[in-house]
Amino acid sequence: VPLLFLLLPDEIKGSNNKWILSTILSLFRSCNINRIKPLITQNSKNLIHNPYRQHKSFALRSLFLFQCQKNIMENVSEQMIFASDNVTAFTNPKSESTFIFNQQNLVDYESGSIQALSYVHQAISSNHKVFNGKLANELKDLVSKVNLDSPVGNTRQALEELKHIYLNNAVYFHNPKYVAHLNCPVAYPSVIAEQILSAINSSLDTYDQSGAGTLMEQKLIDWTCKQIGFNSEADGIFTSGGSQSNLMALLIARDYYAQTFQNTSLRDSGLTEQATRYKIFTSEVSHFSVQKSAAILGLGYDAVVSIPVDNAFKMDTHALKHAIEKTIEEGDTPICVVATAGTTDFGSIDPLHAISQLCKAHNMWMHVDAAYGCGLLVSKQHKTKLNGIENANSVTVDYHKSFLQPVSSSAFFMQNGQHFSLLTHHADYLNPLNTDTEKTPNLVDKSLQTTRRFDALKLWLTLRVMGAEQIGNVFDKVIKLAKQTHAILNQDDEFEVIHQPEISTLVFRFYQESLSNELLNTINNQIKEKCFKAGECAIARTKVKGVQYLKFTLLNPTTSIKHISEILSEIKAHAYLELSQQVTD
Numbered sequence: 001v002p003l004l005f006l007l008l009p010d011e012i013k014g015s016n017n018k019w020i021l022s023t024i025l026s027l028f029r030s031c032n033i034n035r036i037k038p039l040i041t042q043n044s045k046n047l048i049h050n051p052y053r054q055h056k057s058f059a060l061r062s063l064f065l066f067q068c069q070k071n072i073m074e075n076v077s078e079q080m081i082f083a084s085d086n087v088t089a090f091t092n093p094k095s096e097s098t099f100i101f102n103q104q105n106l107v108d109y110e111s112g113s114i115q116a117l118s119y120v121h122q123a124i125s126s127n128h129k130v131f132n133g134k135l136a137n138e139l140k141d142l143v144s145k146v147n148l149d150s151p152v153g154n155t156r157q158a159l160e161e162l163k164h165i166y167l168n169n170a171v172y173f174h175n176p177k178y179v180a181h182l183n184c185p186v187a188y189p190s191v192i193a194e195q196i197l198s199a200i201n202s203s204l205d206t207y208d209q210s211g212a213g214t215l216m217e218q219k220l221i222d223w224t225c226k227q228i229g230f231n232s233e234a235d236g237i238f239t240s241g242g243s244q245s246n247l248m249a250l251l252i253a254r255d256y257y258a259q260t261f262q263n264t265s266l267r268d269s270g271l272t273e274q275a276t277r278y279k280i281f282t283s284e285v286s287h288f289s290v291q292k293s294a295a296i297l298g299l300g301y302d303a304v305v306s307i308p309v310d311n312a313f314k315m316d317t318h319a320l321k322h323a324i325e326k327t328i329e330e331g332d333t334p335i336c337v338v339a340t341a342g343t344t345d346f347g348s349i350d351p352l353h354a355i356s357q358l359c360k361a362h363n364m365w366m367h368v369d370a371a372y373g374c375g376l377l378v379s380k381q382h383k384t385k386l387n388g389i390e391n392a393n394s395v396t397v398d399y400h401k402s403f404l405q406p407v408s409s410s411a412f413f414m415q416n417g418q419h420f421s422l423l424t425h426h427a428d429y430l431n432p433l434n435t436d437t438e439k440t441p442n443l444v445d446k447s448l449q450t451t452r453r454f455d456a457l458k459l460w461l462t463l464r465v466m467g468a469e470q471i472g473n474v475f476d477k478v479i480k481l482a483k484q485t486h487a488i489l490n491q492d493d494e495f496e497v498i499h500q501p502e503i504s505t506l507v508f509r510f511y512q513e514s515l516s517n518e519l520l521n522t523i524n525n526q527i528k529e530k531c532f533k534a535g536e537c538a539i540a541r542t543k544v545k546g547v548q549y550l551k552f553t554l555l556n557p558t559t560s561i562k563h564i565s566e567i568l569s570e571i572k573a574h575a576y577l578e579l580s581q582q583v584t585d
Contacts, residue, residue, distance in 0.1 A: 101199065112155040113195075119159055123167040130175045132168065133535040139169055176559040177537035177567055182344065182372055184555040187404040189465040190458035194406055197454040204238070204452045205444035214441050217456035220463075224397060225413055227377040227468075229390025235417025237446040238410065238456050242371035243289040245396035245412035246338070248423070248448060250293045252394065252414070253336040253365035254278060255422045261363060267422065271298045279327045281305045282338040283315035285345060287369055290338050313348040313499060315339065317355060324362055336365040341386055342373025345542050345551060347482075347503035349373055352388025359393075368392040371410070373503060375402030378472035382479055385502065393419075399459050402555070403471055409455045420446040478504040478554045485552065485564050494572060498544065504554040507542060510575040521548040523578045530574040537567045 101109055142165055152158050172178065174185040202210040204217055217238055225234040239245045254275070258264040262274055278299055282290045284306045294303045305327065308319045324334045337359050339350040352368065359366040368389050370377075374397040376386045389395060392415065399409040414420065424445045426432055444450055462471070482501035489497040489508050496511035509524045525548050528541040540551040550571065552564075 108155070109199075112159075115156060115159055119163050119167060123163070123170075124172075124174070127172060128175075129172075129535040130178045130538045131171045131532060131535040133533045134169055142169070171538065174556070175538075176556055176563045178556065179552045179554055179559065179564075179567065180538040180540040182398075182401045182553055182555070184401060184404055185558070186406045187462045187466050187471075189461040190405050190409075193458040193461035196461075197457045200454075202454045204454055204456070205447070205450050206442045207440045210454065213454045213457070214443055216460055217443065217454070218441060220456050220459055221411065221413070223463075224377070224411060228392075228395055228413060230413065230415050233417060234413060234415050235420060235446065236411050236413035237420075237443060238452070239412050239447075240408050240449070241400075241410045242287065242369065242396050242398045243292070244448065245371070245398075245410055246287065246289045246367070246369055247293040247296060248412045249338070249365075249367040249394045249396065250280065250290070250297055250336060251448075252419055252422050253280075253367065254297055254299070256365060256419055257333075257335040257363075259422070274333065275299070277332045278335045279303055279305055279332050280336045280338065281307055281320060281323060281334065283307050283309050283313075283340060283343070283350060285309055285313050285343045285348070286338060286340045287344060287371070290369075309348070311499075312502070313343060313346040315350040315355065317351055317358065320355065321358055324358065324364075328362075334362055334364055336367060338367045338369060339392070340373075341368050341370035341376075341389060342503050344372065345505060345507055345544075346499050347372065347501060347505040348499075349385055349502055352386070352391065356388055356391035365394070366392045367394045367396070369396045371396050371398035372401050374398060375471070375475035376503070378403075378468040379475045379479075380469070380472055381476045383472075402475060403459060404462065404466075404474065405458050409458050417446075423448065474557045475504075477557045478559070481559060481561070481564070482506060482552075482554050484561055485554070488561070488564065488568070492568075494575075495568070498549070506552040506554075507544065507549045508551075509547070509549045510571060515579075517547060519579075519582060522582065523575050524548045524550055526578045527571055527574045530578070531567075531570060534570070534574075537570060539567065539571070 098105060098108075146161070146165070152161060173183040202213045204210050204213055207214045221236040221238075225236060228234075239248070255266050257278070258266045258272070258275060262272075264272055264274070266272070266275060276299070280290065280294055280299070280303055282304060291301050291304050295301055305323050307323055308316050310316050320337065327334050337355055339352055339355045341349045341352070356366050358364070370386070370389065373386065376382050377397075394415070395413045397411050397413065399405040399411070400407045403409070443452070479501075482504040485506055486497060486501050489495045489506065494511060495508050497506060497508040499507060509520065510527060511520060515523075525541065527550060528539055531537050531539050540553060542549055542551050552567075
């Protein structure tokens with residue numbers, strides 16, 4: 001720091017300019033000081049007179065700070081040690097300890113982080129396509145050439161390699177023309193949190209491995225329980241995703257039924273003859289993880305009863321009632337209904353009130369898969385769409401679908417948190433069963449996982465910076481966009497849309513009355529591939545009763561009607577080209 005003061009102009013040495021010192025401190029530590037002194041001095045003078053330095057707008061001040069770092073980096077990079085092939089930017093590694101993230105290696109970490117941020121900045125700012133269109137075989141060759149047994153030697157070279165392999169060949173969800181799957185753009189506070197949680201690397205299984213992280217996750221759980229409408233008896237846990245949450249729901253539903261109504265602990269004895277007759281009910285358009293979970297739990301795919309849907313693709317409760325009664329008549333045991341609040345294809349929300357009444361009448365567990373529809377929890381305009389969710393025994397929430405969070409950020413909730421005891425296991429080395437006078441919270445008691453990332457920090461920082469109201473506004477905006485898009489599709493004779501959007505998905509197809517369904521299926525199937533290959537947009541496809549459809553999933557608030565119109569024009573262009581080829585063949 002004294003050396004830093006000697007090199008800087010007098011006007012920058014004042015107390016109000018300490019941020020400049022922190023900005024370039026790590027650069028000084030790894031530079032040839034004599035060679036970069038003139039460059040630092042000149043750039044520092046330019047920056048100190050920048051009109052945005054003390055601007056009242058936080059955004060402009062932040063932009064100025066970034067520009068300060070960027071200008072200095074660009075001007076001195078050729079003089080810095082890491083830019084030369086003959087020397088390295090970081091401490092010459094003499095042992096494995098030089099790579100450990102600790103106090104001794106913070107300078108290397110800071111320098112590497114600045115470089116990494118520069119690569120990300122360049123990728124985001126310069127890439128205007130969703131994808132570059134390269135085939136998997138092309139990228140496979142690129143990846144296969146990397147020799148993982150031979151390190152490149154320094155962070156700069158490794159990042160440059162990473163740029164060519166990954167950043168240049170990634171699919172960018174932030175692009176407003178990415179309307180394919182349930183991948184939302186992310187709020188930047190969550191990305192900042194990702195950097196922090198990875199650096200500290202807490203494990204949220206026990207308090208003695210996470211400290212405050214345990215309490216912060218629990219506060220987020222309690223906050224979400226309140227949004228759902230649960231009371232103080234509710235509890236939850238962060239999970240890896242909706243599939244894990246749904247698995248936990250069916251595991252607890254199975255064991256709860258056996259314990260409560262058959263006085264049997266399946267955890268201790270394994271599946272009984274009675275348990276092999278358990279039945280789970282879900283709509284025909286629900287998520288496939290229901291069937292997978294049933295198989296994992298030893299119940300099998302046949303334990304899942306698929307219930308027809310109505311014209312709005314919601315579960316038909318009359319058909320559900322009939323299926324439950326038929327199951328009982330056949331000597332089987334109905335134990336659970338999985339309702340969906342936001343189906344993957346249609347965004348449809350099952351009639352939650354009616355389903356809860358049927359579940360209560362037959363002593364069945366009610367689980368609501370709100371992995372997609374959870375964004376409605378913070379919506380001002382559309383939260384009532386989830387009315388009845390508060391009656392569920394358990395709920396799945398995917399923040400990484402509808403709360404602008406990076407993967408993974410999900411959670412599982414129960415109306416009565418005491419039921420987590422059905423999956424709790426005590427290990428002497430981790431969470432021993434003893435008298436804990438301080439009641440130390442160990443989240444592993446509620447989780448299928450042991451080691452678990454502090455993913456909750458991403459949501460925490462997003463709520464503290466952005467706020468839940470803004471997240472709700474985003475969801476309201478994409479719902480509005482879906483309605484506008486539906487109107488455009490309905491007015492165009494060359495598109496056939498098969499449902500009204502309840503949230504923000506649309507299932508439709510390119511259509512011409514004179515074409516056979518077989519040819520239309522071929523054309524619509526190819527449209528998705530052609531769009532992805534071109535890379536200007538990304539759309540999805542699905543099948544409904546054997547018919548091939550296209551699908552929009554709208555989660556990006558920066559997507560506009562103009563973007564939608566451009567995508568629809570591209571769809572038509574690919575359709576015409578495919579049709580001409582089919583006619584020629």
